[in-house]
Amino acid sequence: MLPTIVVYKKLPQDVLDDLRRQAQVVVLEAEPGASHEALADALGAALVDADGAIGASVKVTPQMVARAPRLKAISTISVGVDNFDLADLTARGIVLAHTPDVLTESTADTVFALVLSSARRVVDLAEWVKAGQWHGSIGPEQYGVDVHGKTIGIVGLGRIGGALARRAALGFNMRVLYTNRHPNEAAERAFGARRVELGELLSQSDFVCLQVPLTPQTRHLIGAAELHAMKRNAILINASRGAIVDEAALIEALSAGTIAGAGLDVFEQEPLATNSPLLSMRNVVALPHIGSATHETRHAMARCAAENLIEALAGRLTRNIANPEVVARLRARAY
The missing domain is CATH 3.40.50.720 (NAD(P)-binding Rossmann-like Domain)
Known part of the structure; x- marks a missing residue:
């Protein structure tokens, strides 16, 4: 039967x-x-x-x-x-x-797309052009920041984190820091990744990328204290699970200039409410949970x-x- x-x-x-x-x-x-x-x-x-x-x-x-x-x-x-x-x-x-296994590379592509689009203000400036605001040579008001040669901190160096480290180190000559329950010796050998405590990763990274599963231990792993520990010019990238970040604390940090920006593919409540402050922030790239969506x-x-x-x-x-x-x-x- x-x-x-x-x-x-x-x-x-x-x-x-x-x-x-x-x-x-x-x-x-x-x-x-x-x-x-x-x-x-x-x-x-x-x-x-x-x-x-x-x-x-x-x-x-x-x-x-x-x-x-x-x-x-x-x-x-x-x-x-x-x-x-x-x-x-x-x-x-x-x-x-x-x-x-089958979604590793596509999801890592999405994460790095968030890194690039947040750093180079791709979404913000594309909307600026479409709105008819481009009238001459651009100035510092439209500048972004470099990605190549910067430090990327990856919280969770599993399959997707490892694929992200490969893109960062080999493609963009980035310094790779990571936190993980266990050392990732293969990534250390191949990409020069260095395992550090979360506090050191937050304080040294230009891009903080979250790649951990949602568990009771990782819920609100990134809250007000962790956001304050980041560089003021750092960008937070979350394409894992929304509840890993305390969204209210993130909104406050972005509003206050505690961090420079965020690239988000996931949120505490999905779909994201149309009245969320995140949607009106020019320093936020918000995607509809497309990590593996090819x-x-x-x-x-x-x-x-x-x-x-x-x-x-x-x-x-x-x-x-x-x-x-x-x-x-x-x-x-x-x-």
């Missing part, structure tokens, strides 16, 4: 067709104008009879999972797993798969997530597992 899979995010047609050849597929499609809460409610109801689920951007709560006695695996089309209670899934023996990468992520789910339901998944202890426990029982 084929397993039942709930799909709660639109998939490329070829990926969906492949899933339908291997499972009974229930597709949840949000009605036009439907709220996020309505989709979450529909997902909770659909999970009751499901063996697996695949999707993204919906918080899957322990209450939802408790109603799903057959659920064996969930596959998220993302690298981050902060929409799940990992401890609860692990306790219930439910495998959580994610897509950590046609090629999003297709690869969906394909990877679908393969993860089918393999997990068959008991064959050996990679891309967010809670590998579940798989180890299941294998131990089989012997």
Whole structure:
């Protein structure tokens, strides 16, 4: 008998067709104008009879999972797993798969695009030109700052952080500082990266780039004190998770000139409210969470997530597992 899979995010047609050849597929499609809460409610109801689920951007709560006695695996089309209670899934023996490798390069491209566009005021000046303000030679009021040869501080030197360090060191001759739970010896050898404490990184970096996952330990990792520790001409870049930064403190720091600017792809609440002060600040580049949003990468992520789910339901998944202890426990029982 084929397993039942709930799909709660639109998939490329070829990926969906492949899933339908291997499972009974229930597709949840949000009605036009439907709220996020309505989709979450529909997902909770659909999970009751499901063996697996695949999707993204919906918080899957322990209450939802408790109603799903057959659920064996969930596959998220993302690298981050902060929409799940990992401890609860692990306790219930439910495998959580994610897509950590396929989006690395695209996301690192986005991060460095934020570095460049913030430093060289690309968005601000493009709007200035379109508004008909360019009447002659530009002056210091339109100048940006150099990126090449500066110091970049990367908070979290994992896959994406490492790809960012490669772009910075080899492409722009930047000095690379980083913080990480463990030394990244490969980055130290290849890019001259130097591991330092967070305080030193903040005080020495011209660009501070956040590349850590959202956990209880990293929530509001960057607050008022950390922003005050940065250089006044420094730029904060966040393309990881919005809640890693205390947004109210960031708004205050940008308004007061505590730091020079920010390049943001993520926010504490998404979509960003239309009345957010961040949207009226010329020293802020704000993007709609596009980190991995290219046609090629999003297709690869969906394909990877679908393969993860089918393999997990068959008991064959050996990679891309967010809670590998579940798989180890299941294998131990089989012997």
